Every structure is written in C-alpha cells, then in structure tokens.
Amino acid sequence: EDQVTQSPEALRLQEGESSSLNCSYTVSGLRGLFWYRQDPGKGPEFLFTLYSAGEEKEKERLKATLTKKESFLHITAPKPEDSATYLCAPFTPDKLIFGTGTRLQVFP
C-alpha cells in the first residue's frame, strides 16, 4: 500500500533559524514528487516538482531535494511570512498521494 509520511508534524523556528522538513514515501510506480505550501483556509500553492533522485530545485529561501525514498524541503533563514503548512505529494501516472503536512511557524 502506498504511504507518505511527513515529519515533523509541527515545527517552530526563530526567524533566521534554518531547518529541514522531511517527506518519506513508499509508492509503487513513482514518477515524481510535488511540494506545496498551504495557508490556513486556502488551496495549496505549487512550489516544486522533482522527478529523479539527486534532483534539486530552489525558490527564494526554499530548496527541495529528492532521494529514492525521501524528499527534503530546506528552509534557509526563514521569515515569519514563511509560516504555513508544507505538503508533499508523490505522484504516479494515476494519482497523487498527499502527506498530512508539516505546520511551520516562524517567530520574529
């Protein structure tokens, strides 16, 4: 059975304190993985698509990396506006499998 686990469930950081979010998965027929940011009561905002092990993508303070069984979202020197829930979603040709997310809070 396909499984996706995100850790930690919640993360509190001081502004400027870098950290990483983890997404581990067991998915048959994996084609790639999406990362999304979701603010409360809103739809997920697309961040990255990763396709192969070793691939990296960057956007502002965020960098996503992919291995065969995990993906990491690194946040460098976060700001309060980075506070949100971050979702990963491995995908196959037929479906997306969403994790439950990491709720990030960044304090000034």
Place this chain on the structure above:
Amino acid sequence: SAVISQKPSRDICQRGTSLTIQCQVDSQVTMMFWYRQQPGQSLTLIATANQGSEATYESGFVIDKFPISRPNLTFSTLTVSNMSPEDSSIYLCSVEDLLGTGNTIYFGEGSWLTVV
C-alpha cells in the same frame, strides 16, 4: 501557470440542502480534479472530471452525493448533495497543467463549506 477561480470561497449551509461549487480555469485543460480536505486532514481525491465523459469517482465517493459537470475545457462544477455536518470541509478544484518539461498540478483557492 494556470489560474483557477472557485466560487463560493466559503459558505454556511443548512443540513439537508445542496450546494454547487464552480471552478473556472483561465486556459483549456484536459484533466480537472475535485478534492476534499476535512479539518486538520490532508487532501483526498473525490473524482476526476474530463470534458465529454462521465466523471471517475474514487472509492468512498458516489455520483449521487457528489454530482460533477464538465461542460467544456475551462469549467467544472461539483455539487455536494443532501449535506450533513460531516461534509464540512474545504473543497478544492485542481488542474493538470502540462509544461514543456513535465506536468504540474495547480489548485484553486478552495471553497470552505460549513454545514450546520
């Protein structure tokens, strides 16, 4: 990237009534998807809607409860029928946007329904 508009953005609904959510995309797309996100939970796919064919429903979701229309390549509706408090959720429309180097799934802002 595709721009997706959903209406309503939020509503409070009476038990036993039905509500139709609209999803408008700024470009033609083949695949449109409807998701549900219950409070504190992750996203669950309700159905896939392709233009010109019946929607394909995931296990646990049925057409009588969640009828879907897809009249053209830029528009879809999801109706939540005979609502109960358990239907209180964010309902999300999403589309597959084919880029030159791969594909991306974009989401609308969501429709937050509270059933009382």
